[in-house]
Amino acid sequence: MKAMNHAKKALVLTILIALSLYAYVALQEKMVANATGQLYKVNVNIYRDQDGATELTVMDFGVLAPGETKAFVAYVESKSSGQVTLSYFTSNWVPANASQFITLAWDYNGISIQPNHLFKTTFTLKASPSISGIDTFTFLITVLAQKNRT
Numbered sequence: 001m002k003a004m005n006h007a008k009k010a011l012v013l014t015i016l017i018a019l020s021l022y023a024y025v026a027l028q029e030k031m032v033a034n035a036t037g038q039l040y041k042v043n044v045n046i047y048r049d050q051d052g053a054t055e056l057t058v059m060d061f062g063v064l065a066p067g068e069t070k071a072f073v074a075y076v077e078s079k080s081s082g083q084v085t086l087s088y089f090t091s092n093w094v095p096a097n098a099s100q101f102i103t104l105a106w107d108y109n110g111i112s113i114q115p116n117h118l119f120k121t122t123f124t125l126k127a128s129p130s131i132s133g134i135d136t137f138t139f140l141i142t143v144l145a146q147k148n149r150t
Contacts, residue, residue, distance in 0.1 A: 033139060035061035035125060037068065037104070038092075042144035043084065047075040051120055059123060059141065064102070067129035075118045076108075076143065083112040084145035086119075092140040101131035105139065112148055 037059040039046055048054040052075065061070040078084045086108055093099040108121045123141070 026080065033101075035064040035121075035127075037061070037090070037125075037139050037141040040140055040142045043078065043080050044079045044086070044143055044145045045079060046143060047077065047118065050075050050118060050120065052077060054105075061123065061125045064125060064127045066127055066131045069124055069126045072123045072125070073098075073120065074123060075120055076113070077118050078113045078115050078145045080145050080147055081115055083114060083148045085110060085112060085144055085148055086121075086143065088141060088143045090139050090141055094138050095134065098134055098137040098139065101128040101134065102126065102139075104139075113145065 035050065039057055045052070046056045050058050056074060059072045059074070061072055064070055076086060088104075088106060090099070090104050093102075103126050104123060105126070106121050106123045108119075113119050
């Protein structure tokens with residue numbers, strides 16, 4: 001009888017371990033890691049801090065899971081001599097299909113930016129709930145300042 005109880009306990013333990021491993025592997029397949037955006041700046045500087053002490057070349061969003069949203073606060077400064085309006089776009093996604101599942105947005109509302117003025121903005125990266133098979137990705141974020149027409 002004791003041998004039967006040991007066998008049952010061993011079987012239950014084996015099943016629990018197998019289910020745990022399956023769940024771990026399933027989660028790893030869906031997780032997106034190393035969400036990194038390289039910055040290309042046209043007529044702007046972009047900083048990590050409001051004092052403009054730490055210039056950014058990369059936005060590292062960290063680990064991004066399916067359906068998750070991550071925010072990245074940055075401070076943009078116009079290098080232009082007059083008022084500007086900002087815009088951005090993304091490109092060079094690696095892997096290329098990452099752009100089908102991941103989107104970048106920001107909260108900038110189109111107001112004019114004065115020269116040498118630091119403007120706080122938040123970039124938001126969102127992964128689709130249906131993303132799978134992407135464990136790391138990079139992309140290029142181009143931020144540019146265009147002079148306002150007078």
